Amino acid sequence: MNDIRAMDNKKGMTRKGITSLVIIVSLIILVTGIALSISLGAKQISLSTVFGSIFYEKEGINSQIVRDIRIPRAIAAAQVGALLAVSGAIIQGITRNPIAEPSILGITQGATFTIAVALATQKGIGSAGLMIFAFVGASISGFLVYFISSRSIKGVDPVKLALAGIALGTLLISLATAIAMYYNLSQQLSFWISGGLTTAKWSGVKLLFIAGTIGMIASIAISPQITILSLGEEIAVSLGLKTNLIRFLGIIIVILLSGSAVSVAGNISFVGLIVPQIVRGLVGTDYRYIIPCSVVAGAALLVYSDIIARMINQPYETPIGSLTALLGVPIFIYLVRRENRGL
Numbered sequence: 613m614n615d616i617r618a619m620d621n622k623k624g625m626t627r628k629g630i631t632s633l634v635i636i637v638s639l640i641i642l643v644t645g646i647a648l649s650i651s652l653g654a655k656q657i658s659l660s661t662v663f664g665s666i667f668y669e670k671e672g673i674n675s676q677i678v679r680d681i682r683i684p685r686a687i688a689a690a691q692v693g694a695l696l697a698v699s700g701a702i703i704q705g706i707t708r709n710p711i712a713e714p715s716i717l718g719i720t721q722g723a724t725f726t727i728a729v730a731l732a733t734q735k736g737i738g739s740a741g742l743m744i745f746a747f748v749g750a751s752i753s754g755f756l757v758y759f760i761s762s763r764s765i766k767g768v769d770p771v772k773l774a775l776a777g778i779a780l781g782t783l784l785i786s787l788a789t790a791i792a793m794y795y796n797l798s799q800q801l802s803f804w805i806s807g808g809l810t811t812a813k814w815s816g817v818k819l820l821f822i823a824g825t826i827g828m829i830a831s832i833a834i835s836p837q838i839t840i841l842s843l844g845e846e847i848a849v850s851l852g853l854k855t856n857l858i859r860f861l862g863i864i865i866v867i868l869l870s871g872s873a874v875s876v877a878g879n880i881s882f883v884g885l886i887v888p889q890i891v892r893g894l895v896g897t898d899y900r901y902i903i904p905c906s907v908v909a910g911a912a913l914l915v916y917s918d919i920i921a922r923m924i925n926q927p928y929e930t931p932i933g934s935l936t937a938l939l940g941v942p943i944f945i946y947l948v949r950r951e952n953r954g955l
Contacts (some may be wrong), residue, residue, distance in 0.1 A: 697910020718781035722753025807933030846861020882940020
């Protein structure tokens, strides 16, 4: 018995070491990416100018670009990537569905739909108002998909979850497009549908920080319960876990995180699918380790995606959602085929 406990402790230490290594490497990559994001763009700015603009007052157009445009954009990219990655990890854990993700479940599309309604009905609405509308849309679509796919005793049906999310998401995006065409908002709404950070400002950074801090603390708090729930309904119930409560809390957190991300960056898909899958392969199935690693890895992924989106077709920008979809669709297909083979 002592030998078994020693082996378990050794595995735990190894997993903690791997987790620490993943976080450190991801942080180095992230910090490098933020520095590149601030200096690169349609107008090249030297690192010395970037340093001067950050740490002491320096006049000039370059300093203004750095302080007012590129720094908030880089920080917002990191925040949005972290929020979407954690959202994907949580939704995969509480549903035991490896292909679950906020955009696949229609949550981000619901937020986009209500943003379209807000733009059509509320002239001059600010970022705080858009975030409120995004939360409402994400809540409605998220809970609707969840209840459609729920089974009274056995919990959520993974197949129904994906099908309901895709169907509802397609409907909501179609309705958002129709609203945009009717109210002549197609150009304005195209940003929210395709995703991007061209409008990221310090106000959005502050809102993401508040929502992200609350969501991340809550995510870490329930991470042990998510780990138990991911093992299976029967095991979780036998261990005394209140599965319905944990799922409900998980959905609330996902709505908070993904809704705030959509309100700043629009409908960016597959980040919540890619990052948790990679992290799970590195650190195992314990969500106490998956969630912190997803924060840093998701932030790094979207920072570099934003850099590529700005540099690939200068002076124009490629939608970030297109880049993440190029990465996410092959992984999605692979996971679906793997699940089918498992059946």
